[in-house]
Amino acid sequence: MNNRRTLLGSSSSTIKSHNLRAILLTLLRRESISRVHLAQLTGLSTTTITNLISELLAEGIVIEIGAEKREPSQGAGRPRTGLQLVPEARYAIGVHIGIGAVYVTVTDLRAHPVIELSLDFEVGQPPEKVLPRMVDLVQEAIETSGVNPAHIVGIGVGASGLVDPYEGVNVIAPTLGWRDVPIRDWLSQRLGLPVTVDNNVRAMALGEAMFGPEQDVYVLAFVYARIGLAAGFVVGGQLYRGAGAGAGEIGHTTIIPNGGEHCRCGNTGCLETLFSEPVIVRLAHEIATKNPRGKLAQHLRRAETLDTVFDAARNGDESTLDMLRERARYMGIALANLVNTLNPELIVFGGIFEQGADLLLPTVEATMRERAFADLGERVRLKTTSFSKRPGIIGAAALALNAFFYQNSDVLPRKTVAHRSDEVWN
Numbered sequence: 239m240n241n242r243r244t245l246l247g248s249s250s251s252t253i254k255s256h257n258l259r260a261i262l263l264t265l266l267r268r269e270s271i272s273r274v275h276l277a278q279l280t281g282l283s284t285t286t287i288t289n290l291i292s293e294l295l296a297e298g299i300v301i302e303i304g305a306e307k308r309e310p311s312q313g314a315g316r317p318r319t320g321l322q323l324v325p326e327a328r329y330a331i332g333v334h335i336g337i338g339a340v341y342v343t344v345t346d347l348r349a350h351p352v353i354e355l356s357l358d359f360e361v362g363q364p365p366e367k368v369l370p371r372m373v374d375l376v377q378e379a380i381e382t383s384g385v386n387p388a389h390i391v392g393i394g395v396g397a398s399g400l401v402d403p404y405e406g407v408n409v410i411a412p413t414l415g416w417r418d419v420p421i422r423d424w425l426s427q428r429l430g431l432p433v434t435v436d437n438n439v440r441a442m443a444l445g446e447a448m449f450g451p452e453q454d455v456y457v458l459a460f461v462y463a464r465i466g467l468a469a470g471f472v473v474g475g476q477l478y479r480g481a482g483a484g485a486g487e488i489g490h491t492t493i494i495p496n497g498g499e500h501c502r503c504g505n506t507g508c509l510e511t512l513f514s515e516p517v518i519v520r521l522a523h524e525i526a527t528k529n530p531r532g533k534l535a536q537h538l539r540r541a542e543t544l545d546t547v548f549d550a551a552r553n554g555d556e557s558t559l560d561m562l563r564e565r566a567r568y569m570g571i572a573l574a575n576l577v578n579t580l581n582p583e584l585i586v587f588g589g590i591f592e593q594g595a596d597l598l599l600p601t602v603e604a605t606m607r608e609r610a611f612a613d614l615g616e617r618v619r620l621k622t623t624s625f626s627k628r629p630g631i632i633g634a635a636a637l638a639l640n641a642f643f644y645q646n647s648d649v650l651p652r653k654t655v656a657h658r659s660d661e662v663w664n
């Protein structure tokens with residue numbers, strides 16, 4: 239049995255794992271810290287701290303540095319030896335399954351990417367065709383990164399749609415046409431590493447909560463839109479998944495009660511039929527068709543993409559600005575409902591919100607603040623993701639780091655998420 243398994247794995251007692259994780263999380267959140275200060279923050283005895291830290295020192299996961307960086311509240315006194323997490327001591331792999339593309343990264347313990355690779359696939363391809371290529375891409379990422387494979391703690395996978403995180407199965411991915419795909423078992427059998435699978439937007443929420451600049455937020459919501467629209471929640475440092483791992487499907491909240499458009503979920507009038515990348519591009523196309531000599535039509539002649547629509551708006555095309563404001567109002571209403579339900583402290587936006595933050599967020603924010611109950615809307619803070627275009631892979635890596643390093647995944651209560659037996663796969 240190798241060291242990374244004995245350090246935090248099944249051979250450690252539960253109490254020891256729990257204590258180690260408390261220490262690692264505290265080290266993650268600070269640049270350097272003394273043993274005494276660590277004992278104060280974790281509530282562990284100095285003897286326990288000393289013993290566990292010597293193990294971490296022996297493993298190379300922690301190093302001693304000159305002196306602790308003291309906060310003003312700690313006052314003066316003799317400088318104490320500081321302890322620091324060594325980010326390059328272990329690595330994680332993040333796999334983000336997007337619509338028509340798979341992104342893979344290898345990151346260190348602070349979720350800094352060492353390498354990023356991607357592959358494209360045709361939407362509608364069966365998972366049996368895509369997963370083998372995903373395995374090859376992960377292997378290529380490990381080899382190219384130059385990281386010692388023995389130092390990789392695991393793989394995190396962010397998949398779209400409904401995911402059973404307890405079995406690692408992608409139950410339904412409507413945009414890909416996938417059902418009951420046993421991603422965890424498929425990858426772990428071929429790559430020989432522990433694999434954690436969860437919904438991709440939920441993974442983004444975890445990545446932001448663990449590795450974003452604001453780590454002491456009690457209730458964080460991550461809202462992501464591109465082809466689809468969903469949210470992920472982190473409450474008290476833990477992912478909030480709901481009773482059947484379905485929490486956050488805000489794209490399928492009803493906004494138009496009668497006569498709304500058909501949604502791919504089978505309902506009509508869902509938020510997703512009003513606000514998403516394809517919807518905005520389609521509406522722009524309709525505006526341009528009606529006014530072929532307008533500014534928007536000129537932009538769309540280059541390419542009918544979200545970027546050209548946003549360019550037309552930034553160049554002052556009123557019809558495009560009106561359309562975006564109208565769509566942002568729908569989104570703001572949905573967000574007010576979310577704020578009333580969850581009462582988050584911070585909402586982080588990714589995807590098209592980040593791409594068009596200047597055009598969309600002012601109206602989204604104003605509508606949300608105006609509509610939310612009492613002062614709930616005034617108190618919530620909004621920001622775009624700290625990871626620019628890649629909250630997906632950072633989030634996926636966070637799943638692996640969280641499962642192995644920072645939280646005992648064995649203590650997850652076992653829940654059953656209804657899905658069919660995977661006869662195709664066995």
Ligand SMILES: [Zn+2]
Pocket residue numbers: 489490491501502503504505508510
């Ligand atoms: Zn729907």
